[in-house]
Amino acid sequence: MTALLPDRTGLPLVLEEYRRHLRLRGARLLVLAALLGLLTLVALSLGSGVPLVASWMALLGRGAESELLVVWQIRLPRVLMGLLVGAALAMGGTVCQATLRNPLASPFTLGLASGAALGAVLAIVAGGPPAAVAGAGFVCALLTTAAVVGVSRLPGATSETLILAGVALMFFFSAITSLLQYLGTMEQVHAIVFWMFGSLSRATWGELLCVCPLTVLPGVALLTRAWDLNLLAAGDEVARSVGVDADRARALGLGLASLMCAGAIAFTGVIGFVGLVAPHIGRMTLGNDHRLLVPGSALLGSVLVLAADTAGRTLWAPRIIPIGIMTSFIGVPFFVYLLVSRRRSV
Amino acid sequence: MKLGRYALLVVLLAIAGLLVTLGRNGRSGVLHARSGRALRLVVLTHGAAEVVRALGAMEQVVGLSDDAAQALCFPELSRIPVVGRWNAPDYEKISMLKPDRLIAFRSAPGPELERTLGRLGVGVTRIDLFRVSTMTDEIRALGRLLERDAEAARLVSFWTRRIEHVQARLARARVTARPRILVEGYAPYRSAGPGSGVHEMVDLAGGQNLAATLRTPYPELDPEWVLKMAPEVIVKTVAVRADCARGTDAALQRVRAELVARPGWSSLPAVRTGRVHVLTADIGPGPRAVVGALHLARWLYPELLGDLAPGAVCRDYLQRFQGRHRGAIASLRSAE
Numbered sequence: 001m002t003a004l005l006p007d008r009t010g011l012p013l014v015l016e017e018y019r020r021h022l023r024l025r026g027a028r029l030l031v032l033a034a035l036l037g038l039l040t041l042v043a044l045s046l047g048s049g050v051p052l053v054a055s056w057m058a059l060l061g062r063g064a065e066s067e068l069l070v071v072w073q074i075r076l077p078r079v080l081m082g083l084l085v086g087a088a089l090a091m092g093g094t095v096c097q098a099t100l101r102n103p104l105a106s107p108f109t110l111g112l113a114s115g116a117a118l119g120a121v122l123a124i125v126a127g128g129p130p131a132a133v134a135g136a137g138f139v140c141a142l143l144t145t146a147a148v149v150g151v152s153r154l155p156g157a158t159s160e161t162l163i164l165a166g167v168a169l170m171f172f173f174s175a176i177t178s179l180l181q182y183l184g185t186m187e188q189v190h191a192i193v194f195w196m197f198g199s200l201s202r203a204t205w206g207e208l209l210c211v212c213p214l215t216v217l218p219g220v221a222l223l224t225r226a227w228d229l230n231l232l233a234a235g236d237e238v239a240r241s242v243g244v245d246a247d248r249a250r251a252l253g254l255g256l257a258s259l260m261c262a263g264a265i266a267f268t269g270v271i272g273f274v275g276l277v278a279p280h281i282g283r284m285t286l287g288n289d290h291r292l293l294v295p296g297s298a299l300l301g302s303v304l305v306l307a308a309d310t311a312g313r314t315l316w317a318p319r320i321i322p323i324g325i326m327t328s329f330i331g332v333p334f335f336v337y338l339l340v341s342r343r344r345s346v
Numbered sequence: 347m348k349l350g351r352y353a354l355l356v357v358l359l360a361i362a363g364l365l366v367t368l369g370r371n372g373r374s375g376v377l378h379a380r381s382g383r384a385l386r387l388v389v390l391t392h393g394a395a396e397v398v399r400a401l402g403a404m405e406q407v408v409g410l411s412d413d414a415a416q417a418l419c420f421p422e423l424s425r426i427p428v429v430g431r432w433n434a435p436d437y438e439k440i441s442m443l444k445p446d447r448l449i450a451f452r453s454a455p456g457p458e459l460e461r462t463l464g465r466l467g468v469g470v471t472r473i474d475l476f477r478v479s480t481m482t483d484e485i486r487a488l489g490r491l492l493e494r495d496a497e498a499a500r501l502v503s504f505w506t507r508r509i510e511h512v513q514a515r516l517a518r519a520r521v522t523a524r525p526r527i528l529v530e531g532y533a534p535y536r537s538a539g540p541g542s543g544v545h546e547m548v549d550l551a552g553g554q555n556l557a558a559t560l561r562t563p564y565p566e567l568d569p570e571w572v573l574k575m576a577p578e579v580i581v582k583t584v585a586v587r588a589d590c591a592r593g594t595d596a597a598l599q600r601v602r603a604e605l606v607a608r609p610g611w612s613s614l615p616a617v618r619t620g621r622v623h624v625l626t627a628d629i630g631p632g633p634r635a636v637v638g639a640l641h642l643a644r645w646l647y648p649e650l651l652g653d654l655a656p657g658a659v660c661r662d663y664l665q666r667f668q669g670r671h672r673g674a675i676a677s678l679r680s681a682e
Binding site: 047048049050065066069070073074075077129130185186187188190191193194199201202204205313317318319320322 | 531532533534535536560562565566567568569570571573574584585600604608609610613
């Protein structure tokens with residue numbers, strides 16, 4: 001933008017074109033937000049406990065005691081948790097892919113999910129209450145990311161080093177988790193498998209109160225630093241030339257992303273696919289500017305998780321299909337469609 | 347050309363190896379004890395181990411899985427060598443014990459169990475003892491195997507008499523509306539439907555399982571649906587054994603407290619009337635499932651069947667069939 005043009009009158013044209021381009025993309029973001037709003041309304045209206053119209057009445061505060069209970073104590077926390085978790089996972093994925101400049105990077109490939117799973121499994125095997133399981137999962141997830149980021153601070157380390165370290169930890173922790181499952185009692189195995197599939201069934205207002213600060217505050221911090229992500233994605237040298245400390249920005253970005261994702265999956269269990277694919281879908285629809293991509297992928301992540309959860313509890317009601325399964329069933333065909341129709345490699 | 351000949355040689359050798367392997371596996375294991383001495387048994391499931399002990403044939407057991415050795419708190423079990431896990435036995439250890447027969451679950455380990463043990467000359471019997479409906483046949487089969495048909499018949503009659511007594515009283519009372527009961531397993535909102543052992547126990551006890559219409563053995567239920575169906579009785583099964591572990595009461599209280607604290611559960615009829623119960627693993631699906639079913643019947647029909655005494659039935663069983671070990675009887679507790 002600051003490059004000198006031979007003809008000075010061309011610069012305003014370029015700026016005007018750029019602003020128009022941004023406005024167009026911004027409009028798409030608004031459409032996405034509207035879509036999410038609509039989906040939220042649909043999710044709040046559907047369920048096996050209370051029929052459609054009664055749900056709307058209950059949302060307005062009218063109706064039978066039992067219906068109000070179902071909508072306000074079970075459905076609303078569940079939907080809100082889905083929104084938060086989807087946004088957290090997607091934003092985490094976007095940040096990882098930007099800071100590591102690798103399209104396959106996500107908090108999960110950095111070992112965060114495996115670390116959280118290990119912490120939770122250890123707490124389950126030790127017989128701790130659900131709060132301890134969530135806490136252990138959270139702490140272990142953060143420790144794993146700290147270890148991986150620590151490796152990246154070693155001299156001579158590149159972003160490939162980070163990813164390889166993350167993948168190595170992922171395999172190691174998965175092996176330990178599998179061993180614990182193998183040695184565990186029937187009850188422990190059930191609890192472990194239940195946690196690894198992911199579930200929004202346990203969402204309560206109390207849990208939302210914990211998850212909210214863990215996901216919203218880092219999320220807002222990331223939104224304000226989106227421009228740094230643009231610079232990091234362009235390369236360490238570009239970032240440094242503009243005065244941004246690339247290593248510090250990377251560590252901060254990964255730290256915030258891990259905090260959000262750890263907070264999310266500590267309470268819901270492992271919900272895969274969203275962190276990896278939501279950023280890609282965002283890139284295909286909104287472009288590479290992280291000032292749009294970060295909020296956009298958050299919205300997309302929420303849409304994906306909410307759609308998966310709503311489908312999972314209505315398709316085969318009153319049974320619930322685990323959300324980890326539904327996110328793949330819904331996300332993969334859409335992702336493939338986008339890939340094929342755009343004919344662009346990501 | 348040379349490559350062609352080498353390839354042909356390799357293929358011929360492979361076919362030969364395959365034929366030899368298939369030929370070996372075709373032979374089946376020994377079905378009866380070698381003449382003269384009693385059958386040597388390795389047992390991988392704690393249910394079958396308990397029944398073998400009830401039939402008085404424990405001295406014939408030469409190997410146990412670590413799960414069976416730990417689950418049953420009968421002191422003499424510590425003398426019996428451990429041969430690995432219920433789903434992954436150590437074949438070398440088993441072959442050193444020179445058993446005649448091995449007892450395992452139907453589902454695990456897989457068919458390689460018969461193949462490997464067939465080569466060692468050991469027969470395999472698959473017994474689950476999960477479900478009351480098949481339990482009587484399985485007990486009789488064990489009795490035939492161990493040549494203790496009379497003891498097996500006594501054990502079968504002990505259990506069937508108790509359960510038929512409950513069925514007769516329910517029939518006499520001409521119960522029209524069965525109480526709606528929600529059964530929860532080891533994971534939150536995971537219920538037990540047709541095909542599971544608990545569902546059968548509920549059915550025998552005269553209950554209407556909420557998950558009965560769902561046709562899957564272990565469905566995960568929507569919390570909203572549970573609130574809508576408003577169960578009158580709630581029973582959660584836990585993996586804790588009340589007969590061996592000390593201090594289980596506190597753990598069971600914690601389980602119950604966590605259950606009733608779930609959002610919206612305070613409005614459920616079961617919670618309002620205090621009919622939330624915990625069923626421990628020792629009287630869940632397994633050799634003592636009838637005791638569990640008696641508890642369920644008492645919880646489902648407190649006025650009609652309140653005089654049933656499952657605890658006494660269990661003590662009676664232990665005294666008559668599990669012999670003189672006071673430790674097991676004295677520490678028996680079943681959850682209320």
